[in-house]
Amino acid sequence: MPDTHSPLGLLLDVDGPIASPVTRTIATPSIITDLLLLAAANVPIAFITGRSASFIREQVVAPLVAAGLPEKFRIYGVCEKGAVWFPITGAGMGEVEVDASVALPPAVVNAVRQLVADRFADTMFFDETKQAMISVEQRVDVDTATYLNAQSSFDEKAFEILAAHGVGVRLKDRERPDAAGLVPFRIDPTIISTDIESVTLDKNHAAERALAFFAETGRLPSLWRSMGDSRSDYRMADHLHEAGYDVSHVDVRPDDGILDKPYPVIVMGEQIHDEAGASFLDYWVDRLNLR
Incomplete structure (x- = not known):
């Protein structure tokens, strides 16, 4: 060029x-x-x-x-x-x-996918195209107020899933460190989705x-x-x-x-x-x- x-x-x-x-x-x-x-x-x-x-x-x-x-x-x-x-x-x-070094453990990915299918499929969907992070997104047929109300509940349950798997995680002002005292992942809500991602991203x-x-x-x-x-x-x-x-x-x-x-x-x-x-x-x- x-x-x-x-x-x-x-x-x-x-x-x-x-x-x-x-x-x-x-x-x-x-x-x-x-x-x-x-x-x-x-x-x-x-x-x-x-x-x-x-x-x-x-x-x-x-x-x-x-x-x-x-x-x-x-x-x-x-x-x-x-x-x-x-x-x-x-x-x-x-x-x-x-x-691949910033990807979430497959067991966590599967657990969050199942959470969406079991509890939140009427308001959001699991983005199967992500290769390193997890994203769960508002359905286009769902209004914003309904989605945001469900999103807060999803975020809390996702936090507990990561913590139960021993993965250090942060959600807003809450932190649950891993066994080494580290918090390598965060839950990041946006206006149309929630991302679960490495803090290095x-x-x-x-x-x-x-x-x-x-x-x-x-x-x-x-x-x-x-x-x-x-x-x-x-x-x-x-x-x-x-x-x-x-x-x-x-x-x-x-x-x-x-x-x-x-x-x-x-x-x-x-x-x-x-x-x-x-x-x-x-x-x-x-x-x-x-x-």
């Missing part, structure tokens, strides 16, 4: 700013169009998400390929908050690598992995934007700031509380979720004169 300097780099959460949290798909066509225009301008784009590689293949990569990826581009995926990673090529998703580490990949394929821009809908997404910008880049973070769900950071935090007016994400991408396509 020629070393064409990019004016911008993007680290993008998927659920919220790119995929609708309601439909779990890219519901705004301009998002695909603008991502392709930015990719054609050599903008490095990383999708950094808690989602599985399978989800990204079906809901993000397939629409990009179908719409016609440019001849040369730099797009990368880091899934399950850093446990799974892969390049994206003109043919689609490249080789998927998994950090986070989006700052995922951002570091993405930048290392981009550094192998061309020069890195000095200007970066990260975008997400949860407080943990700020960690992408944290890494960029600490590494010395000019960064701002776009918060597409600011009602949860805008964090006080040493870099600018951007909100898209009254827009939220993928509507805000679409407007943000559209802004940069216009600013870089890519139409």
Whole structure:
């Protein structure tokens, strides 16, 4: 790939700013169009998400390929908050690598799967596509209030399952260390799911992995934007700031509380979720004169 300097780099959460949290798909066509225009301008784009590689293949990569990826581009995926990673090529998703060292014990995975089947199948489902973490997600036919009420009960029962298996676990302010006094896993509720994951997984580490990949394929821009809908997404910008880049973070769900950071935090007016994400991408396509 020629070393064409990019004016911008993007680290993008998927659920919220790119995929609708309601439909779990890219519901705004301009998002695909603008991502392709930015990719054609050599903008490095990383999708950094808690989602599985399978989800990204079906809901993000397939629409990009179908719409016609440019001849040369730099797009990368880091899934399950850093446990799974892969390049994206003109043919689609490249080789998927998994950090098996952060995976939960199979007995715990099976016990949580059974818990969902026995007690919570009317409000949520067990995500069978995850390769390192456990995710249990709201059913799309269930309203938010009903799901959140069930979620709190599920989280407590999942906590007890991990503790009963001798796995050190944290849920909010509660901790149950393992036999060595360690707490290597956490239960992390989101607005549409509960993730059970290694405490070493986070989006700052995922951002570091993405930048290392981009550094192998061309020069890195000095200007970066990260975008997400949860407080943990700020960690992408944290890494960029600490590494010395000019960064701002776009918060597409600011009602949860805008964090006080040493870099600018951007909100898209009254827009939220993928509507805000679409407007943000559209802004940069216009600013870089890519139409």
